Amino acid sequence: MLFMLIVKASKNSENKNLPNETLRQAMSKYNEDLREAGVRVMAKGLHPSSEGIRFYFPEEGCEPVMKKGPFENVNELVAGFFLIDVGSKEEAIEWAKKVPDPQGNGEGQVELRQVFQ
Numbered sequence: 001m002l003f004m005l006i007v008k009a010s011k012n013s014e015n016k017n018l019p020n021e022t023l024r025q026a027m028s029k030y031n032e033d034l035r036e037a038g039v040r041v042m043a044k045g046l047h048p049s050s051e052g053i054r055f056y057f058p059e060e061g062c063e064p065v066m067k068k069g070p071f072e073n074v075n076e077l078v079a080g081f082f083l084i085d086v087g088s089k090e091e092a093i094e095w096a097k098k099v100p101d102p103q104g105n106g107e108g109q110v111e112l113r114q115v116f117q
Contacts, residue, residue, distance in 0.1 A: 002041070002115035003084050003092040005099060009077035010107040014048045014070065019104050026100035034084060039095065045080035079103070089114065 019027070034040035049069035056065040071077060079102070086092050092112055101108035 001086055001088065001092070002117060003086060003089075003095075004113050004115055005082040005084065005092075005096055006078055006111040006113060007045075007080040007082075007099075007102045008109035008111065009049070009074050009079040010103040011074055012103055012105070012107060013079040014050070014074055014077065016048055019102075023100060023102075023104045027102070030098060030100055031082075033098070034082065034095070039084045039086050039091075041083040041085050043080070043082040046078060048079075049077050075109070083115070 018024070031040065031043055034043070049071040052069040052071070054067045054069070054071065056067065058065060082099070084092060084095055086095065092114075096110055096112045099108075099110050102110060
């Protein structure tokens with residue numbers, strides 16, 4: 001079963017403030033644990049929304065409207081993700097519980113979602 005752990009953005013990630021060394025080491029260790037367990041499919045961080053583009057589809061059959069970032073509502077943005085392949089939702093939850101605070105400073109949020117297959 002595929003699950004995505006969606007790392008939510010924060011003001012720090014949107015301002016390109018990298019996590020401190022301790023947090024980077026914790027994330028590296030978490031990634032290594034996922035690899036060693038054979039469940040890690042992919043993990044990546046994303047550039048901030050200031051470098052992104054959104055496409056809106058206001059009318060069916062019409063050309064999409066393009067809007068360049070940055071985008072408002074930082075807590076609705078995505079800063080990165082882990083894609084894991086596990087045997088059950090319970091196992092995915094256990095892995096999600098082990099993610100270090102991805103933003104540090106108590107700002108981190110991770111959302112767990114199953115991927116359609």
